[in-house]
Amino acid sequence: MTDTPRIVPAGSLPELGVVPEQMHAYAIRPERFGPPRSSFALEELPVWDLRPGEVLVAVMAAGINYNGIWAGLGKPVDVLAKHGGDFHIAGSDASGVIWALGPDVHDVDVGDEVVVHCNHLLAPGVNERQLIWGYETPDGSFAQFARVQRQQILDKPEHLTWEEAASYGLVYYTAHRMLVDRAMLQPGEDVLIWGGAGGLGVFATQLCAAMGARGIAVVSSDEKAKLATSLGAFATINRKEFPDLQYRDGMTETETRAHREAIKAFGKRIWDILGEKKGPDVVFEHVGKSTFPASVFLANPFGRIVICGATTGYNLTFDVRHLWMKQKRIIGSHFADADSAGRANRLMMQKKIKPVMTQMFSWNEIPEAHQAMFENKLHGTVSCLVGSPRAGLKNFDETRRAHAKAA
Numbered sequence: 001m002t003d004t005p006r007i008v009p010a011g012s013l014p015e016l017g018v019v020p021e022q023m024h025a026y027a028i029r030p031e032r033f034g035p036p037r038s039s040f041a042l043e044e045l046p047v048w049d050l051r052p053g054e055v056l057v058a059v060m061a062a063g064i065n066y067n068g069i070w071a072g073l074g075k076p077v078d079v080l081a082k083h084g085g086d087f088h089i090a091g092s093d094a095s096g097v098i099w100a101l102g103p104d105v106h107d108v109d110v111g112d113e114v115v116v117h118c119n120h121l122l123a124p125g126v127n128e129r130q131l132i133w134g135y136e137t138p139d140g141s142f143a144q145f146a147r148v149q150r151q152q153i154l155d156k157p158e159h160l161t162w163e164e165a166a167s168y169g170l171v172y173y174t175a176h177r178m179l180v181d182r183a184m185l186q187p188g189e190d191v192l193i194w195g196g197a198g199g200l201g202v203f204a205t206q207l208c209a210a211m212g213a214r215g216i217a218v219v220s221s222d223e224k225a226k227l228a229t230s231l232g233a234f235a236t237i238n239r240k241e242f243p244d245l246q247y248r249d250g251m252t253e254t255e256t257r258a259h260r261e262a263i264k265a266f267g268k269r270i271w272d273i274l275g276e277k278k279g280p281d282v283v284f285e286h287v288g289k290s291t292f293p294a295s296v297f298l299a300n301p302f303g304r305i306v307i308c309g310a311t312t313g314y315n316l317t318f319d320v321r322h323l324w325m326k327q328k329r330i331i332g333s334h335f336a337d338a339d340s341a342g343r344a345n346r347l348m349m350q351k352k353i354k355p356v357m358t359q360m361f362s363w364n365e366i367p368e369a370h371q372a373m374f375e376n377k378l379h380g381t382v383s384c385l386v387g388s389p390r391a392g393l394k395n396f397d398e399t400r401r402a403h404a405k406a407a
């Protein structure tokens, strides 16, 4: 029988099913709140005890998301105050191997290769009683072991590496939910996608193409335009050509006029792209304050503005006349549930949607990876290795062999 180790080195694993007492993890604590470079720190922490309906996942790779940045900043929400823990382990995306089963879990096995969706349920099936795992719960994926509910487990697409499989969940399932379930996108419709080469945007762009809609991806560089085009964008617009389009609090009268003109010029560009005098049927929003007035103005009559975030500020100002006179709708959307995440993951397994992992980081680079996202220096999605000893591994057998070779 194997002795249970107190802890194993980062980037290695004990024998399948053997759970060490402690694990290496990146912890956020209130005294370190601030930019990611300072808020994420390596610690040794106890491996989670499992409650009924939970499983322990040995994390092979983890995806980097914006919510790790929010958690580390401690604002607008202090997530530690919310979940009541002493520390917070961020990370809402993981690929890995089921390592232990909690009470009442019977339909998955130790050794199963999985990806995790981040909808942690407080009550079965009721979407408004959800928490975002790894943001509103303290047990996320920037650790050797993560604790998740059984219902968060999805099959890992076999054709993807651990790092690819960890890269897409949160943003892809969110984008899928926004367009498919909330905005009810129809074939033939036109969609304006802010941040069309960002985390959410690369999947919104692909989904539009897959669903027969025309996605216009807004980007801020030629490199990002190239990426969006390669993912099936019908057209791209570089927002740097329209600097006055950005809304800011306290704009002077002259600036307000320039802002209005910039939005109109942007709308004219959309008409030129579409070859008709119409706006987008759906505006894919997550930028918030800076772009929201433009989103409401630009949407076609009866159009939908679907929003899941507000990177630039959540107190939104817009001219509501454009909303009521043209009978437009604003639709809120927040992540996804097991059903819609499962539907989206099936498209990934069928290779109809592909991951867009533009960069991979090592375990030691997790704070820097978040810092780069914080500074808008990344595009697509990025992930980092946790238990997988190197890039390119796709399953546990390969991983075990790579560990043995490295030992």
Ligand SMILES: NC(=O)c1ccc[n+]([C@@H]2O[C@H](COP(=O)([O-])OP(=O)(O)OC[C@H]3O[C@@H](n4cnc5c(N)ncnc54)[C@H](OP(=O)(O)O)[C@@H]3O)[C@@H](O)[C@H]2O)c1
Pocket (backbone or CB within 6 Å): 065, 066, 067, 170, 171, 174, 194, 195, 196, 197, 198, 199, 200, 201, 218, 219, 220, 221, 224, 239, 246, 286, 287, 290, 291, 308, 309, 310, 311, 312, 333, 334, 335, 336, 373, 376, 378, 379, 380
């Ligand atoms: N509620 C949910 O379930 C949920 C899920 C996922 C994400 N979110 C939120 O959604 C937001 C975006 O997430 P993400 O992962 O896609 O982030 P990301 O990878 O950083 O991409 C965001 C994109 O927004 C664009 N952008 C940034 N500032 C802008 C501005 N001032 N004007 C226009 N565009 C701007 C950038 O594209 P360009 O510079 O190329 O234009 C950037 O690529 C975050 O606030 C996140 O917290 C919410």
